[in-house]
Amino acid sequence: MSEARVLVVDDEESYRDSLKYVLEREGFTVLLADTGPKAVEAFARDGADVVLLDLMLPGMSGSEVFRVIRERSDVPVIMVTAKDDQVDRIIGLELGADDYVTKPFSGRELVARVRAVLRRQLASAAGALDEPERLTVAGLTLDPERLTVTRDGEPQSLPPKEFALLHLLAQNAGRVLPRQVIIDRVWGADYFGDTKTLDVHIKRLRGRIEADPSQPEVIQTVRGVGYTFEA
Template identity: 35%
Template structure:
């Protein structure tokens, strides 16, 4: 079955161009011109990837992300003319998995689609081949059920937050460099821009610690990377 990709942009020309470019690579596309239709299609069709413009006529793209994250963990790639770091961080904080600033290369977009689909495929293989339950202090990571608990409370993570946490858990106590994490989670696509990793770690700390300024689980090795505590 062909992977299904939902394209959301209020400009017909952009939607048509992206649909043709993506479908020539063997994917299937559906599209929406506003946030309301995007949410409806996302819920009814459960696409493999959502490509989302932030500047929509009926609601801001950030609102679409937040509404979707309440019910789904489908990967979201942002395509937007908003290129400031603050706006990128807001989108990633809201639950987006990747961010491309307009104008962008279709080749790069296709590469990021492939990375996401490859990770989804690897996740399915891994879940069938081996499952683990990690317990670190009050944190429990169940890779069989894809669920996280902290102090007996279930924690909701985005797909990339979950993958980073599991990668750290598999290497508990070891320092993982920024480059190593990026190459293993994002396929090296953002090697030159560690912003996505910084946001991801910030969100993980906020979700896992009462005081993110004093992280309980994820330790920063300044200038090198991160490690999961082995205390």
Template identity: 35%
Template sequence: MPNSEKILVVEDEATISRILSTVLTANGYQVLNAENGQQALSMASSHCPDLILLDLGLPGMDGIEVIRRLREWSGTPILVVSARDQEEEKVRAFDLGADDYITKPFGTSELLARIRAARRHANQVAAERAMVSSYYEFQDFRIDFERRCVTIAGKEIHLTQNEYKIVERLARQPGRVLTYTTLLHDIWGPYKGEDNQILRVNMANIRRKLEANPAEPHYILTENGVGYRMADSE
């Protein structure tokens, strides 16, 4: 049965990339390929893979830098596949956010087992987060994360997809300021740039829908020149 999960293979050596793609495809995964770090970041943003297989020895931007940049906005599991077996390299990769590290050469069975383990862990973390916070509530304002439903005084508020993403992102960490850059990266990916005009437009629309007086917001507060924070429910 085909697997719905997508794996991004980041490998500059064509032979190794083909072998990995063949093995993964044969085991039902959908495979995406990137040859360098910049392409990997772009594809991770646009295709939202379920797991990334990442070689460290890439041309231009190396794999360590790719991990660092990915972890600025993405929690996608990263399995490093590298010929580098020095302890320092492994420590750097893990410290920056890699989920696992497998050294070349390796067997197909081990690779597939590591992939399954990384995906199980990611699913477990997601499930635990959902159990911990299935909703946000502040006075008469409520967000049901499971149903993706926003209500005020019991009346449902209809938000666009991006408007909901912004509201949910802020509500997942009430009271914490999220910078314009963080929100841009989280909602539109790392290549939206630093121009926060699209974020401001969406926020203006959100406030028109949520706030009794959009000029004096009650639920989503502005930290001037920095970003936004959701009113703390505690």
């Protein structure tokens, strides 16, 4: 894990240099980019095992860079912003980032987050081999091999985290799953990010599978506890 490549995308030279120093001291290989276009070019040319991506970038926003990267790869992305702003936080979560940090942050915290997303990525890759071939419940067919959910004969491709969340809920149809249990199972027990990530993913799933997402019938909220999947 310590030999993993980390792409640091930030337009502030002081942050790039300090992150490079901290990460290289921990054994990571560090790639640097100071603009959105350079980040896309660096990722296409060299790849990365983790991307630290600032939302505020010249030439191309962090959100745009994320979308380009996600079209090509499922690499873990940690969003970074200088603003402690709820709007920025929600933007990062809506995009489907694996984690989210706000400047200033300590080098120790950042290294811990990088290692955490790498562990979750490795565990997810290993666990994928143990997934059942298919699961059909409540008129939905989930295909772990293709990461698709089929409703009314129409298959939809889901991002890995959304699929893992839907699969967990469907496997436990009729049971109320507490929020922390869901987060531990889908994001890992060492997840550092905002718990609103779960709510954002639930909202996106409802938009995909509910006849009326504003009045969900399949994925229901149990206030003060978590969520349940009604078969």
